[in-house]
Amino acid sequence: MEARIEKIKQQLQSQGYKLTPQREATVRVLLENEEDHLSAEDVFMLVKDKAPEIGLATVYRTLELLSEMHVVEKLNFGDGVARYDLRTDSNKHHHHHLICVKCGSMSEILEDWLGPLEERLEKEYGFTVLDHRLDFQGICAKCRAKEAENSTDSSNEPA
Amino acid sequence: MEARIEKIKQQLQSQGYKLTPQREATVRVLLENEEDHLSAEDVFMLVKDKAPEIGLATVYRTLELLSEMHVVEKLNFGDGVARYDLRTDSNKHHHHHLICVKCGSMSEILEDWLGPLEERLEKEYGFTVLDHRLDFQGICAKCRAKEAENSTDSSNEPA
DNA sequence: CTAGTTGCAAATCCTTTGCAAACCT
DNA sequence: AGGTTTGCAAAGGATTTGCAACTAG
Numbered sequence: 419m420e421a422r423i424e425k426i427k428q429q430l431q432s433q434g435y436k437l438t439p440q441r442e443a444t445v446r447v448l449l450e451n452e453e454d455h456l457s458a459e460d461v462f463m464l465v466k467d468k469a470p471e472i473g474l475a476t477v478y479r480t481l482e483l484l485s486e487m488h489v490v491e492k493l494n495f496g497d498g499v500a501r502y503d504l505r506t507d508s509n510k511h512h513h514h515h516l517i518c519v520k521c522g523s524m525s526e527i528l529e530d531w532l533g534p535l536e537e538r539l540e541k542e543y544g545f546t547v548l549d550h551r552l553d554f555q556g557i558c559a560k561c562r563a564k565e566a567e568n569s570t571d572s573s574n575e576p577a
Numbered sequence: 578m579e580a581r582i583e584k585i586k587q588q589l590q591s592q593g594y595k596l597t598p599q600r601e602a603t604v605r606v607l608l609e610n611e612e613d614h615l616s617a618e619d620v621f622m623l624v625k626d627k628a629p630e631i632g633l634a635t636v637y638r639t640l641e642l643l644s645e646m647h648v649v650e651k652l653n654f655g656d657g658v659a660r661y662d663l664r665t666d667s668n669k670h671h672h673h674h675l676i677c678v679k680c681g682s683m684s685e686i687l688e689d690w691l692g693p694l695e696e697r698l699e700k701e702y703g704f705t706v707l708d709h710r711l712d713f714q715g716i717c718a719k720c721r722a723k724e725a726e727n728s729t730d731s732s733n734e735p736a
Numbered sequence: 737c738t739a740g741t742t743g744c745a746a747a748t749c750c751t752t753t754g755c756a757a758a759c760c761t
Numbered sequence: 762a763g764g765t766t767t768g769c770a771a772a773g774g775a776t777t778t779g780c781a782a783c784t785a786g
Contacts, residue, residue: 559703
C-alpha cells in the first residue's frame, strides 16, 4: 500500500502537484475501499475520520485531480452522483456491472467479455476503443427468488 | 407519425393520463429528433417553438412521465445532463454508443451484439437482464485521420 | 520563499416541488 | 364538475468556484 501511495506521489510531483496530507488521506481512503464505488460524499465522510478538518470541496478537487491523472476513474450510474474507482493499473479497467433494479445492488463481472467486439469496432467502424462501460440492468438472483416465493407467478404477462 | 402519437395517447389514457397540448408538442419534438439524444433543456427549446408558453418544469414532468411509461428512455452519459430517447418499440432498445473523446461526437451501433452475453448472465449469474447499456469511449475514425496527418506519429509510447 | 492548496461560503447547474390557476374529458 | 396538469418561482442536491489564509517542498 505504501508503495502505491509513493507511486501516486511521484505522478503528482511529475506534474508539479503536491501530495498534501488531505490528498494522501483521500488516496488512502480509496485504497482501503477499492471494492466499492464511493461517491464524493462517501469519500468525504471516510476522510473526515482521518483528517477531520478537511472540506468537501477539497475532496472534490482531489478526486477531479486524480481523475485527470487517470489514478481514479469517475463512474456514472444513473443516480445523480459521480462515483470514483481507483484504477487497477494505469491503463485498462474493464469490468461490467450488474445493477439490480429491485434492490439496487450492484455486482461486477471482472472478466472482459468484450475483446472480440472491440476488434470488430476497430475493423468495421475505424473506431479506436480506449475504454468502455457495460452495465446491465435487471433482476438479481436474490430478488428473483424472492419474487417467486411471494407471488406464485403473475408478473410477466399482464396482457 | 400521427399513428405513433395516437398510440402514445392510448398508452397515456390507459393509465389515466391525458395527452395535453404540451405533452403532444413534447412528443412531436422527440419524434422529429429521433436521431438525437436531447437533454431536457434541448427539448424545452424546441418545444417552445411550437408552444411558447410551456414551462421547463412541464417538460421535465412530461419526460419523466414518458420515461415511466417506457415511451422514452432516460440516458445518462457522463456530462451531468440526462438525455432522452424515444424507444423504437415498447420493449427493447438495445443499442450501443461510440463516444469520441476527441471531438465529442457520438454514433450508434444498432445491432445487438450482446445476446450471447445476456444468455451467459442468465445461466451463470442467475441475473435476468431487462436492459443494458454499452458505451465505448475512444477515438473516432475522423479524429484518428486528423491525428495521423497533423503529427507524423508520436503519441502512443511516451515512455 | 512562493506557487500550489486549503476551507469556507457563496454561486452554479440541473432537476424537482409547492401551489393556485387553468384545463381536459 | 373533478381530478389532472400547468407555469411560475422557490427549493433541492451535487458540484464548482472566489478568495484570503496556509503550507509543502
